[in-house]
Amino acid sequence: MALLETTETERLKTIATTFSGLLLRPGDDGYEDARRIHNGLIDKRPALIARCRGTADIAEALRFARESGLEVSVRGGGHNVAGRAVTDGGVMIDLSLMRGIYVDPVARTARAQGGVTWREFNRETAVHGLATTGGQISTTGIAGLTLGGGIGWLAGTYGLAVDNLISVELVTADGEVVIASEANHPDLFWALRGGGGNFGIAASFEYRLHPLHEVTGGLVAYPFPAARDVLRFFRTFVESAPDDLGVVAALVHAPDGSGAKLAALVVCHAGSPDHAKTDLKPLLEFGSPALSEVGPMPYPVINTILDSGYPKGALNYWKSTFLRSFDDGAIDAMIDRFAVSPSPMSAIVVEYFHGATTRVGVSDTAVPHRLPGYNLLITGVWTGPGATEDNIAWTRATFATLQPYAAAGRWLNYLERDDGQDAVRAAYGPNYARLAEVKRKYDPDNVFRLNVNIEPAHT
Numbered sequence: 001m002a003l004l005e006t007t008e009t010e011r012l013k014t015i016a017t018t019f020s021g022l023l024l025r026p027g028d029d030g031y032e033d034a035r036r037i038h039n040g041l042i043d044k045r046p047a048l049i050a051r052c053r054g055t056a057d058i059a060e061a062l063r064f065a066r067e068s069g070l071e072v073s074v075r076g077g078g079h080n081v082a083g084r085a086v087t088d089g090g091v092m093i094d095l096s097l098m099r100g101i102y103v104d105p106v107a108r109t110a111r112a113q114g115g116v117t118w119r120e121f122n123r124e125t126a127v128h129g130l131a132t133t134g135g136q137i138s139t140t141g142i143a144g145l146t147l148g149g150g151i152g153w154l155a156g157t158y159g160l161a162v163d164n165l166i167s168v169e170l171v172t173a174d175g176e177v178v179i180a181s182e183a184n185h186p187d188l189f190w191a192l193r194g195g196g197g198n199f200g201i202a203a204s205f206e207y208r209l210h211p212l213h214e215v216t217g218g219l220v221a222y223p224f225p226a227a228r229d230v231l232r233f234f235r236t237f238v239e240s241a242p243d244d245l246g247v248v249a250a251l252v253h254a255p256d257g258s259g260a261k262l263a264a265l266v267v268c269h270a271g272s273p274d275h276a277k278t279d280l281k282p283l284l285e286f287g288s289p290a291l292s293e294v295g296p297m298p299y300p301v302i303n304t305i306l307d308s309g310y311p312k313g314a315l316n317y318w319k320s321t322f323l324r325s326f327d328d329g330a331i332d333a334m335i336d337r338f339a340v341s342p343s344p345m346s347a348i349v350v351e352y353f354h355g356a357t358t359r360v361g362v363s364d365t366a367v368p369h370r371l372p373g374y375n376l377l378i379t380g381v382w383t384g385p386g387a388t389e390d391n392i393a394w395t396r397a398t399f400a401t402l403q404p405y406a407a408a409g410r411w412l413n414y415l416e417r418d419d420g421q422d423a424v425r426a427a428y429g430p431n432y433a434r435l436a437e438v439k440r441k442y443d444p445d446n447v448f449r450l451n452v453n454i455e456p457a458h459t
Helices: 006-016 031-035 055-068 118-126 142-147 186-192 224-238 273-284 328-338 355-359 385-401 421-442
Strands: 022-024 048-051 072-075 091-094 101-104 109-113 165-171 177-181 201-208 214-223 245-253 261-269 291-298 315-322 347-353 373-382
Touching: 006 022, 006 055, 022 031, 031 048, 031 091, 048 055, 055 072, 055 091, 055 165, 055 201, 101 118, 109 118, 118 142, 142 201, 165 186, 177 186, 186 421, 214 224, 214 273, 224 245, 224 261, 224 273, 224 328, 224 347, 245 273, 245 328, 261 273, 273 291, 315 385, 328 347, 328 385, 373 385
Parallel strands: 048 091, 072 091
Antiparallel strands: 022 048, 101 109, 109 201, 165 177, 165 201, 214 261, 214 291, 245 261, 245 347, 315 373, 347 373
């Protein structure tokens, strides 16, 4: 069990007099629950969990950790599959109590604190008929998803989450509180838009919002024997899709617990009902689906339809890569590997990048992945520790089988704990060297290293 030394305990007594949140040590009520994150595979024990209620708490907890020489981890929504939100024996700075949201419907902006989830954010903006690009799973935190780039249903229409970011309130490694934007600390603001948690602790985010009352969305699922035809149709369908249409293809298991394998297309159309009807017509007329549920719905609803596949506490191990091409060989390899999946919760997912996301320059933000194309995600999900070895082995073997079709790029937020430095550089691409320079300026001691880490550039 991680314990604080006597001198650290004395320091803790000092900050406890002003800290407005909760300071939890092993054995305290609430500690066990607070150290758990979404992925049940992660089992780490911080020496201290500082559950912050505001920016001042963040700065104070960070100061304590640095003075005590303890490793720092930062938890927003706690959804990152690699478990980087939790440290073993260090200080976990937990923002999950910081859930304030303010929407300005006139300016069409929203500021939200670092512990907010997309479910909460979308609910508040929808009251005003507004939205921005957010996560495809509503329990995901806004902080980690945004700092990693921010894929979402509206990416084709409005770009990634970082493309809609106006400013970030950040606590830097030396405890300074800054507002990073195009006008203030522009180098830092550039790095925060895709550079992950390398540069500080994001206390709040300000986003640009867009008018959006309703979308046309849902799921069309086909029997597994039709998977090859479905994925080939998906390939043709998305490459001519308009900006307003987002489509994800997946090989999944039926949600009824039967273990039946399916090929599914999940869609979200952010345009008018008439345009949606025209654009979705080829899909709705394709094949003989086992299930077809597509129709108008509030935007926040589309962000919940995948939630049940990723329940809190399930064990997760993921692998991902961009694809050079989504040809028939890749399709056949996906189908063959999914056929031997050992868990009825695992999936193989293909996301298509297009539209507004691809009209941003490679170096305009830290996110380098701006070409139209396909991103492959293999989600190993299971329950029961006894199945861990088999499921990790399946995920790794599936990833290896698909390597002949892989491109150089990797999506930051999907990287696992065992992905090496080559994967890190693939995630940041040609922007790595510039990010390392910003890292040296704002975090020269690499205090924030429990992330997809960028080492400070050498002087």
